[in-house]
Every structure is written in structure tokens, then in C-alpha cells.
Amino acid sequence: MNEITPQPSVEKAESLTEQEMDDLCAATAEAIEFGNGFGWLKVPQRQGLERFWRGVLLVPERELYVARLDGHVVGSCQLLRPPPNNEAQRHAAVLTTFFIAPWARGHGMARELLAKVEASAREQGYLQIDLDVRETQKAAIEMFEHAGFVRWAVKPRYAVVEGRFIAGYFYSKELQAAPAPEPALPERAGVQA
């Protein structure tokens, strides 16, 4: 008898069909129930989840990547670019809302999502990627450290889960060593050097 192998894939999503939105909301709900690490502790109403994801698609600074198993959306990751007013931190992008539905884990899709986000950040000239994660998210921590993210801080009161503080780890991965030299600022009329 032929065994059917599930087909994993990963891609950037500019929009979501009704079916894809349904899949993404279901995967999010399952990941939250299983103890996910991106904020929610209780599964919000379906409408609330959909509003969240529609909002993600609308924000120009957010790049959404989705993981699929046999075509169905089963996970996500976002690259968050700094807003235009944050010139001082324009070197750093943030990785966020990273999860795979519990039943779809172990097919290498998280590794692929991370690689895609990193490639996009490099292409756009970011010097580093930052992220933070609850200390309890062991699989994610293993993956980030394996991918070269370096832990630079621990926040003891990072989250409150079931009435207890959970620490959070802060990681960065340097993509380029140093900023390119900036062109000299033009002299302003009437201002002497």
C-alpha cells in the first residue's frame, strides 16, 4: 500500500482567501490551546482572530509568511519592519507571531519560515533581527539558537501565566556587522560648521 506523504510548503502571503483565513484562525486557536507563545492565553472568538489577521495584512510594516501542509494554512511568522518615524532603530526588524499548529509540527516548516524571514530581512538591508520568547517555549528556543540567534537578556517578569511570572528571553541575530557609512548631511543655509 502506498503511504501518502504530507506536502509542506512556506510562502509570503499578501492576502488570504476565506478558506485560508479559516485555516489560519483554526491553527491559531489550536496553538493557543496547546500553550503557544505569542500573547494570547485563551482562545478569542473566531471574529476576534479574523480581525487580528486582517489587521496584520493591512499594516504596511508587517510581512506575513504562512506554512501550509497539503495546501492548508497551518502556521505563520511575521517580519515586522520599524515604522518610518523610528529612524534610530531602522537597522533592526522583529520576528513575531511564529507558530505551527501542534498536529502539523515536525515537517521542517518552522525552519523554512525562519529562513524566508531572514532572507527577506537581509534583502531589505536590515542589520539584525530581534525577537523575544517565553522561557517555556523550548522547541522555539532550540530552533532560534540553532539558527544563530544570541540571547542577550532575560526579563524575569516577561509574562503572567496562570498567576505566575514567566521569564522571557531576548534574542538577536546579526545579519551584517556594521552599518554602511552614511553620506554627509548637507550643510544647512546659514549654519556654520
Ligand SMILES: CC(C)(COP(=O)(O)OP(=O)(O)OC[C@H]1O[C@@H](n2cnc3c(N)ncnc32)[C@H](O)[C@@H]1OP(=O)(O)O)[C@@H](O)C(=O)NCCC(=O)NCCS
Ligand atoms: C517552535 C515551533 C514553531 C517549531 O515548529 P516545528 O514544525 O516543530 O518546526 P520544524 O519541524 O521546522 O523544526 C525546526 C526546529 O525546531 C526545533 N524543535 C522542534 N521540535 C522540538 C522539540 N520538541 N524539542 C526541541 N527542539 C525542537 C529543532 O531545532 C528543529 O530543528 P531540527 O529539525 O533541525 O532538529 C513550534 O514548536 C511551535 O509552534 N511552538 C509554539 C509557538 C512558539 O513557541 N513560538 C515562538 C514564539 S517567538
